[in-house]
Amino acid sequence: AQSVTQPDIHITVSEGASLELRCNYSYGATPYLFWYVQSPGQGLQLLLKYFSGDTLVQGIKGFEAEFKRSQSSFNLRKPSVHWSDAAEYFCAVDGLVHGQNFVFGPGTRLSVLP
Amino acid sequence: DVKVTQSSRYLVKRTGEKVFLECVQDMDHENMFWYRQDPGLGLRLIYFSYDVKMKEKGDIPEGYSVSREKKERFSLILESASTNQTSMYLCASSSNTIYFGEGSWLTVV
16 A cells, blocks of 8 residues: 655744755555645645656745655755744555555645744 | 646535545546545555546545545545544546545544
8 A cells, every 4th residue: 555654743934044845655556646735724835846847846836755665755845934834734646546546645744933 | 737636625514425426637647546644644545546436445435435436526425424434535537647636624523
């Protein structure tokens, strides 16, 4: 069965610092991979996705993520964090039947210090 | 842009009431989903539908039912609301990417 782990429950960074959020997945083949952001009281917003091709993908709000097959990872990065990036971040994988079998990680809460 | 609209953002219902949560998507997606989200428990799938009038149970279907009479609309029904169903409910639709609505906060008193 597919699974997604996000090892960090909560991360705190200073505004302007770089950020990396970790995501590892378990799946037999190459899955479709996603990152979402959720602000308090809101739904999940798609940041970026990877289906195939270039393993470094760019997303909205200045985020990027890199797919590493050998490590079964899809880590999210941002070179300089803004206070408005404080939110919950979810990694997700879509496997067996694309479009129907989304599995979400537990989320990482990001706090940003001024 | 994909739009998933949940008609009610905040609801307060009494125990035993029948509750309808409505969701509409505008992208002609085949697949639609209902999740609930609780602190520390992440996203849990209640039901999903892959076609009109078709539904599949998710991880926590007990106490819920769904209806999909039209492709764009997916309703979640709480037949007899209970206090342990107080939660945030998220509707979503997908083709190869899943998109979410803004969420419906339900409080059962």
